[in-house]
Amino acid sequence: MAPSKAAFAFAALLLAASGLALAQQPCVTPYQSAARNSELTFVAQAMQITGLASTFNNTALKATIFLPKNEAFTALASSMGLDLNQVLTSNTPFTPYLGQILEYHVVPSQVLHAADFTQGEVLNTVLNQTLTVGLSPLTITPTGGKAATVTFTDFIACDAIEHVLDTVLVPQSVSCHPPLQSCFLPSSR
Numbered sequence: 001m002a003p004s005k006a007a008f009a010f011a012a013l014l015l016a017a018s019g020l021a022l023a024q025q026p027c028v029t030p031y032q033s034a035a036r037n038s039e040l041t042f043v044a045q046a047m048q049i050t051g052l053a054s055t056f057n058n059t060a061l062k063a064t065i066f067l068p069k070n071e072a073f074t075a076l077a078s079s080m081g082l083d084l085n086q087v088l089t090s091n092t093p094f095t096p097y098l099g100q101i102l103e104y105h106v107v108p109s110q111v112l113h114a115a116d117f118t119q120g121e122v123l124n125t126v127l128n129q130t131l132t133v134g135l136s137p138l139t140i141t142p143t144g145g146k147a148a149t150v151t152f153t154d155f156i157a158c159d160a161i162e163h164v165l166d167t168v169l170v171p172q173s174v175s176c177h178p179p180l181q182s183c184f185l186p187s188s189r
């Protein structure tokens with residue numbers, strides 16, 4: 001007990017000292033925390049090309065945000081028979097859908113830590129379409145879609161909290177199935 005108590009006291013001292021320094025610096029915004037993580041650069045790019053970067057780069061954004069990792073975007077592109085560049089380029093037929101997909105990853109006003117989620121909990125999103133929570137392991141399931149597993153939890157991003165997903169959450173308003181790609185082909189719209 002004694003060594004861990006000492007370690008705790010030392011950690012508390014460091015935290016107090018760094019708190020003084022941190023107080024002078026702005027916090028890391030949700031956009032910045034994605035852009036600075038090498039596994040989350042595609043979602044940061046998606047925020048930019050959909051014009052949502054400024055919304056996510058806000059120190060006052062109070063929300064729970066799910067961030068699909070880069071491999072999830074690669075898998076989404078291939079599931080649609082598209083190249084990743086076609087998905088992550090602005091002003092394509094897919095761009096408005098990408099904006100809806102991002103809005104489906106944000107639960108407004110609620111800051112939910114991993115420990116706060118409950119089995120079967122229904123979360124409403126900025127897109128006004130719901131997600132369902134599963135526990136052990138923590139999963140997020142889009143309505144009528146494939147569950148995403150939460151692979152990292154509790155990134156603090158100013159007033160928001162972020163969790164990393166292994167799969168992109170595709171809302172029903174975007175996914176026409178089968179096949180998914182039929183929604184995105186100009187000839188089918």
Ligand SMILES: *[C@@H]1O[C@H](CO)[C@@H](O)[C@H](O)[C@H]1NC(C)=O
Binds near residue numbers: 026029053054057
């Ligand atoms: C994000 O906001 C910070 C200030 O909080 C600013 O320095 C930075 O340029 C912004 N980045 C983008 C991509 O808007």
Ligand SMILES: *[C@@H]1O[C@H](CO)[C@@H](O)[C@H](O)[C@H]1NC(C)=O
Binds near residue numbers: 128
């Ligand atoms: C959200 O969706 C529900 C139906 O699912 C609808 O009644 C409500 O008006 C919608 N809210 C907004 C802000 O669009």
